[in-house]
Amino acid sequence: MTEAYPPRGRVDRERIQRAVREILVAVGEDPEREGLLGTPRRVAEAYEYLFSGLREDPLRHLQVGFMEDYRDLIIVRDIYLASLCEHHLLPFIGRAHVAYAPRGKVVGISKLARLVEGYARRPQLQERLTSQIADALYEGLGSRGSLVIVEADHSCMTMRGVQKPGSVTVTSASRGIYREDGALRSELTDLILRGREI
The missing domain is CATH 1.10.286.10 (GTP cyclohydrolase I, N-terminal domain)
Structure with missing residues (x-):
């Protein structure tokens, strides 16, 4: 049936x-x-x-941009996110750090937060969420490269199962120049996770 x-x-x-x-x-x-x-x-x-993200295309947030001859790094750190793990429908809560190198087009920084939110508001896996955001910034925006790191605390690990509060899961996805150049990726990852001054 x-x-x-x-x-x-x-x-x-x-x-x-x-x-x-x-x-x-x-x-x-x-x-x-x-x-x-x-x-x-x-x-x-x-x-x-x-689950409102199931009824929207998060890429729409990247459609309105500004043509700008800026090719250097843009980072938005600590974008709050809350999603539901598709395995138990329990929340995982954390933050996303997103970075991209434009290719002539930049978007408003609030659009990056809306992009994260659009993918987070659906039954999700943290690994898939991280890749979806990185793909959107690279392919959807047409950037030279993107790097996304998500850090989250999963209720399925803290409320049930192994019951290990304080465990943080970290995932990352890199595209374009950040995937091809290990030194560049390492420098950017360090800047996002440890460096608090640009």
Whole structure:
């Protein structure tokens, strides 16, 4: 039997509410108790927001730019991100550091934060998220190179499983000149992770 999915761009809130109610019953809770009465509705609203990246193309944030003869490094560090791990639907929270070397076109720095957000707001893997941002900056923006580092704390490691709070997962992806030139990549990585003054 084929699963019926809602049309792209729409979230089936009623279906989420029914599912959350079933989860509450399955774990031994009473969904009619006062504290839980509104929980299915609140979860549906939260999921609509947390998965809003499924209904957008994050590359659209890179479409509006400025033609500028600037070819040197642009870095935005410490872009806050919150996403849900697709394996357990538990949050991973951290920050993204994004860098690119333009090829005649730059974008507003707020667009870089929106790009990160667009890819983070969907069921995700940190590794995929890191690659998607790097690809967007390299291919979507047409830059000479991009480098993205994501540092995140995963609830699936801190709340369950091995229960190791304080563990931080670091992923990186490089494209173009930063992939081809190891010394350049190393210098940029050092600048992002350890250097706090440019």
